[in-house]
Amino acid sequence: MIRVLVADDEPMIRAGVAAILASDEQIEVVAEAADGREAVERVRSVRPDVALLDIRMPNLDGLSAAEQxxxxxxxxxxxxxxxxxxxxxxxxxxxxxxxxxxxxxGDPRELVAGVRAVADGAAFLSPKVAHRVIAQLSGERLTRAAAAREQIAGLTGREREVLALVGAGMSNADIAGKLFVVEGTVKAYVSTILSRLGAKNRVQAAIVAYEAGLVGD
Incomplete structure (x- = not known):
């Protein structure tokens, strides 16, 4: 069961999001919050698998809450x-x-898919958001590509292989199946890769993989 916290300052939005998530038998909304500060407090006490945060909230905005x-x-x-x-x-x-x-x-199905993907260790961007991110990358591609290639220079061949699969949006379980290793081994690789790249999460690592040419367009 994927345990989720939903934070939004509008009660109707919270109720709607919770209803959509409840349509999936593998997802349970275990807590709600009306502002960013409450969201942080609830996460610390309930420890959900995923925190779904609205960006614009009173007291503490969603981005600041995410950082905390x-x-x-x-x-x-x-x-x-x-x-x-x-x-x-x-x-x-x-x-x-x-x-x-x-x-x-976006499509309500994206909400369920996003929660499931992120809970499984993958990254998920709304198609509209992904398009904008790729457009940004394309605009500065040569400069960013050189920097990305320098970032991955210190990775081993296997680590680059795992990074490429992370960049392709695969979860730890998917990568383990493809490489014929146990999931714990993949988690260890991903942890090492994030550390060596100086990336905070899989999304940032995936962007490096894309910029370095490890993932095709």
Missing amino acids: IRRLVPETAVIMLTTFSEDEYIGRALAAGAGGFLLKS
Whole structure:
């Protein structure tokens, strides 16, 4: 069972998100919060698998809450939920350590898919968000590609292989099956890769993999 916290300052939004998630028998909403500060407190006490945070909330915004949650309760994955798709929010969400970014205007099925993917150790971006991220990368591709290639230079061949699969959006379980190793081994590889790349999470590592050419367009 995937245990989820939903944080949004609008009660109707919280209720709607909870109802959508409840449609999946593998997901349980175990806590709700009306602002960012309460979200951090609830995560610290309930320790959910995933915290779904609205970006604009009173007292403490979702991005700041995400940073605190990732620092205080690193085992809880974070997904940002917003009506805004501006580049500044996308970049700050990824920098805050969010493992997913979904738009409230997106398909409800994306919400369930995103929670399941992030809980399974993968990354998930709404297709509209992914398009904007890729567009940003393409605009600075040559410079960023050189920097990314330098970042992965110190990785072993196996670590690069695992990084490429992370970049392709595969979960630890999927990677383990593809490489014929146990999932614990994959987790160890991913942890080492994140450390060597200086990446906060799989999303940032996936971007490095893309920029370095380990993942095809």
